[in-house]
Amino acid sequence: MTKIVIDPGHGGIDPGAVSGNHQEKDFTLEIALGVRDYLTANYQATLLMTRTTDATVSLTQRTDYANANKADYFVSIHINAGGGTGWESYIYNGGVSPFTVDAQIIIHSTVMDVIGPKYGVRDRGKKRANFHVLRETHMPAILMENLFIDTDGDLNLLRNASFIHDLSHGIGLGIGKALSLPAKPAKLYKVMAGSFESQENARDRERYLEQNGIEAVVVTATVNGQLRYRVQAGAFSERSNAEARLAEVKKGESRMLLLSKSSQTTAQRKGGSLGGK
Template identity: 50%
Template sequence: MKLIVIDPGHGGADPGAMFKNYQEKNFNFAIARMIRDRLVSKYDVEVIMTRETDKNVDLKSRTDLANVIKADFFLSIHHNAAGGSGFESYIFNGSIPSETVQLQANIHDKLASTVLQKYSIRNRGKKRADFHVLRETKMSALLLEVLFIDNEADLKLMTNPTFLMEMATGIADATATALNLPVAPVPTEGLFKVIVGSFSKMENAEEQLKILIQKGFNAFIATATITNSTVYRVQAGAFKEKENAEALAVSLNKAGFETFILYEGSVPDPPEEPPEPDKGYKIEGKTVLTTEQMDSYVRSINPNAPLLGALYASYSQRYGIRGDVAFAQAIHETNFFRFTGDVRPEQNNFAGIGATGGGTRGATFSSPATGVLAHIQHLYAYSSTASLPKGDEKADPRFGLVKRGSATTWQALNGKWAVPGTNYGQLVLTQYKKMVQNSLISLNMEREKLQNTLNTIDI
């Protein structure tokens, strides 16, 4: 396996080039981390960074690190200044192997024909210079000057998160091609992905990504299709170990970002002794109340409540879940859709998914339909061990975090859906009982009305 050292130029007390309120070191660090993440996620390669935080590392320490660990390639990321525009690359202007010249040509030309061409960026050419990191490294070394921080047109691109992603991806892929890096094998185990927002509009995801980068977090935008709609997820990391994902989520939360962890993949559970059957009212079963009865009940308490009965009836039928009890659970979680807790109405999160208290708002869904589907899928994760219905995408971001089949009754959700929640299931069923009683009263009134009508018919 080849070893690459990526060197984000400057850092700490050394800001590099400056313009307005922007500092070169931050752009170098952001792109360097994106390149690192792209390489290690797609290719079979090891990557070491000369700095992992905003600290000052002298030039000798950077090259000494690469030499001691016997890296195969050294890539230094910088941004330019002093009245120009465009992209250029550098190798040492002294004696170097032909391999280094070829690596520069391959990487530079690939970027020129893709990212530079797409964004109409000036190609300043392949150059040579007596820079320390190029002279003192014992392996092939390349320094990239991505753009000019003091050029307004270049700066506009540098603050565009989509461009940053494409440039970093382009550099990583061009480097992988030049070094003949093999594609990484598909992991057999799942990943815990840290999501910092899920949006129905690309521009909203890009704005979130921009803020993340400005605060020193690396991220990118991934797309998914849920209920025939495209959602744009801002992903800040992916880990094999849940603890690492949780640690990043804590850092993001402290920085003011709301996050949730999405598990993708499947890890076979070790064989276990068959558990004792859950006691109580089954989560799986037929929906008894009609759409009109569900909506009528919630509107009798909150006249402005959304009409979601049809969505709960439809999705619950597909998953074999008692949709009217799920509707009662949504009423319990949202206080009759008045959202008086941490979750906000615009999140379309009717089940409190990911809202763990202390101001954590939990997951956000692009539409009411996706929010209801995620709720039903979360119940399905608890009540069943079967796969999702054929053709259905995973809408519930915490589906993979649930131990499948661990709660087949509403009472068994105690301490699982809500913590401590020692009587959580009973509270949901109490609300459901009120819904049924309300429907019975309405039916009795209707029956009495019909009976009176029947008694007045004179034939």
């Protein structure tokens, strides 16, 4: 499985670039965690981070960590400063593999496709530099400068939760494409409308649901060594759709309960009148 190290720049006693009360280390961690979560949710990959809290981690510790774990790719997240505006990416300015170059192209274009048109972010281009984390890592690596903390327009975007969400997802999507990560199987929310020891009882529940416009199917499962017949009333990729179907099933169960009580009452009355004769 592809192993990726995500590196939120700065942290702890090293705030990075500063603008008023805003510090680079906080933005880099927020973005990096968003990238990790996106990759975790959508791809099959092993995700490691150089820090997940406001911890002090030296440059050497970052690259040593990636090298010791034999990572396949290294992603360093930073915020720019110096009065400019926009987004840019870097790879090492020495000898690098064709894969490193191609990955930068894919990630860069993917991110800009997400944040460029929607937020008007300027594309500052694909660049190369002699940064420690690019030079000392033994695997392909990229460093991203995500806007300028000391430019009002850029800072406003960095403070915007929707922008951070889209930026993180754009970076994650770009990494997924560049590394050809296999997608995770779609998660399905299954609605179970009953579990029975008797197949006949399960079929009765299945027929009742279908009579009330709810598609159902009987599936088997082994619970504590016992064969059970379960009635499944749908499988959905969206949780909200599954919850809506569950509400329909519960309404049907309420009707069944009322009908059952009504039948019992009628039977008792008939039994009473017969017994009186």
